[in-house]
Amino acid sequence: MTFLEVAKRCLHDEPNKRPTMAQVVVQLESALEQLESSKSSAPEIACSDSVVSCAGETLHSISAEIEEKSSVDEQNMPLSLSERSKMVQNAEPSGRGAQVYKRNKTAYKLPRFLPWNALWKRANITKKSQLSIPEYFREEVESHRFDLATIAAATNNFSLPNEIGAGAFGTVYKGLLSTGQEVAVKRLSSNSYQANSVLKNEVLLLSKLQHPNLIKLLGYCLHGQERMLVYELMEKKSxxxxxxxxxxxxxxxxxxxxxxxxxxxxxxxxxxxxxxxxxxxxxxxxxxxxxxxxxxxxxxxxxxxxxxxxxxxxxxxxxxxxxxxxxxxxxxxxxxxxxxxxxxxxxxxxxxxxxxxxxxxxxxxxxxxxxxxxxxxxxxxxxxxxxxxxxxxxxxxxxxxxxxxxxxxxxxxxxxxxxxxxxxxxxxxxxxxxxxxxxxxxxxxxxxxxxxxxx
Structure with a gap:
């Protein structure tokens, strides 16, 4: 079983012939084992973003779920290009802009730097500069993972007094880790495609970004349908x-x-x-x-x-x-x-x-x-x-x-x-x-x- 074969099964036209997420996880783990066993002879992945490559079995399973949900009806897009053209005065869209619209009209794809796209590139090597995937990256992302029991204890089982906000993607809770560190836990809505995509982006980017003026992501939690992000607490809010x-x-x-x-x-x-x-x-x-x-x-x-x-x-x-x-x-x-x-x-x-x-x-x-x-x-x-x-x-x-x-x-x-x-x-x-x-x-x-x- 290869990554490409797993992808094809997930994209089957008939829903009842697509694998369950449990099956996807098993299949991806099997494919990953095959890849690692043949690492010495495997071609390198063409990917220019070193920070955001294959990030472990857990994130692969999320990628599969998101890809399955990523077909978006154009009527549901937040803002169409035709609407945009009415909103700017003294500015005319260029011919290039019309080409952009034509090119993107049906291409609602995940961003190229996410792990699922990296899997596709693994199966279809391009002529761009080759980049090997460092083994330590998967371990680093996995090291940021919290278990559900830890998060539940930190937030007093997501109690109402600990709730400090609610918004587009879910609810935010104040928490206290066993180390004494105060945190903000963003509990994402389980039925939101955007929430899944947000989690992937946040984990893959913030795990590599360290700067005093960027929010620090302490980790994430995945358990069944639960998806949570754990940040340092910002006391003064926004x-x-x-x-x-x-x-x-x-x-x-x-x-x-x-x-x-x-x-x-x-x-x-x-x-x-x-x-x-x-x-x-x-x-x-x-x-x-x-x-x-x-x-x-x-x-x-x-x-x-x-x-x-x-x-x-x-x-x-x-x-x-x-x-x-x-x-x-x-x-x-x-x-x-x-x-x-x-x-x-x-x-x-x-x-x-x-x-x-x-x-x-x-x-x-x-x-x-x-x-x-x-x-x-x-x-x-x-x-x-x-x-x-x-x-x-x-x-x-x-x-x-x-x-x-x-x-x-x-x-x-x-x-x-x-x-x-x-x-x-x-x-x-x-x-x-x-x-x-x-x-x-x-x-x-x-x-x-x-x-x-x-x-």
Whole structure:
């Protein structure tokens, strides 16, 4: 039994002829044993993302289940390209955009870096650069696994007093491990295809990403229909709740500026320093979590994607994130790149310095640009600071934010340049061009859902 044969059985046209998940697990374990026994003569897997290769029998079984559920009706897509074209003013989709839509209309595939796709590549070797799968990776991912008893004990059997949030994918509980460490346990909905995909992405990416401004995944739990993710606890919850929630807090300039710098460092690590070229696809106030020291950490990697080393962009027929944070090319053509991440960061910067949410003020970008262009940029600062901020830093932040949200992606700076400008390493900045004028609309995950999910 080979991986390809297992895959073909799972994809059988007649449902009653597909194997059960228990049978799939047994078949995959058998195929894995055959692969390891013939390792010396087996060809290497063609895969450019070293972090996300075959990750053990358990994750293979999840991959099979997700692949079985991954046929998606186009009517259920969160936002179609035809809808996107109505939402951006003064921007016309290029001919290339039409080609993107044609190419993606029926290709609702899992991201190329997930283990199931690696299995397909194992059976169909391409001419791309070959990459061997290090044996230690499977062991490393497996070492992050918690048993159900440990999680149940930590959350007092998922008791109501331990529940700290509920959202699009499931419920979040506060827990206390036997080591004394406080954790947040995200218990995913068992009937959600997206939840399964989210778990795979989070485990495979966060197990390799280590940075002070990225959320730390402590592990995961798989038991029957139970799927759970275990994170470090972020005591202050999300930036969205802290700045714009019902119990919004006043923040001084120093903390705001440090939050901006730290988020920039985290995104730079994803885009460049990690060596993986990761596009988060949902940078917004709801996915930035704060610890008790007010240090921000980027969370919600469930829909993140990686680009190959030679790629500058890729496309999708499914877009996520709150609409105001999405770049015009992502909305219009489904194209995302590091520059779409820069755009989202720019919106976030303008929100942080002004204390105004893009959800409440959909014209935030354009109004800020007009105020800047009129020489009155300091009027944009949050009035709750009562003028207590260094003008040079404040102006620098606003200008960087406006440079990041320029309509053309080629005009936007890289995150490396963004960080250098924010830290004052670049003496002269270019003048920002007008941002796009957007009509506000939310996609499948709105701010409230993401905020509850990440509590």
């Amino acid at each position: 930036l969205n709740a802290y700045l714009f929630g019902e119990t919004r807090h006043k923040l001084g300039w120093t903390i705001r500026f440090e939050i901006v710098i730290d988020i920039a460092r985290g995104i730079l690590h994803l885009h460049q320093d990690s060596g993986l070229k990761i596009i988060h696809r949902c940078i917004q106030a709801s996915t930035i979590l704060l610890n008790k020291e007010m240090k921000p950490k980027i969370s919600a990697f469930g829909i993140a994607r990686t680009l190959e080393e030679h790629q500058t962009e890729t496309s999708t027929s499914r877009i996520f994130c709150s609409y105001g944070y999405m770049s015009p090319e992502y909305i219009m053509e489904g194209i995302f790149s590091v520059k779409s991440g820069v755009f989202s960061f720019g919106v976030l910067v303008l929100e942080i310095v002004s204390g105004r949410s893009i959800s409440t003020f959909p014209d935030l970008m354009y109004c800020d640009w007009k105020t800047w262009n009129g020489g009155k940029a300091l009027e944009l600062l949050d009035k709750s600071m009562k003028g207590e901020f260094p003008a040079d830093e404040a102006l620098r932040c606003i200008q960087v934010g406006l440079l990041c949200v320029q309509k053309r992606r080629d005009d936007r700076p890289t995150m490396q340049s963004v960080l250098e400008m924010l830290e004052g390493e670049v003496p002269l900045f270019p003048q920002p061009l007008p941002p796009p004028m957007l009509k506000m609309k939310h996609t499948q995950f709105d701010d409230e859902d993401l905020d509850r999910l990440n509590q």
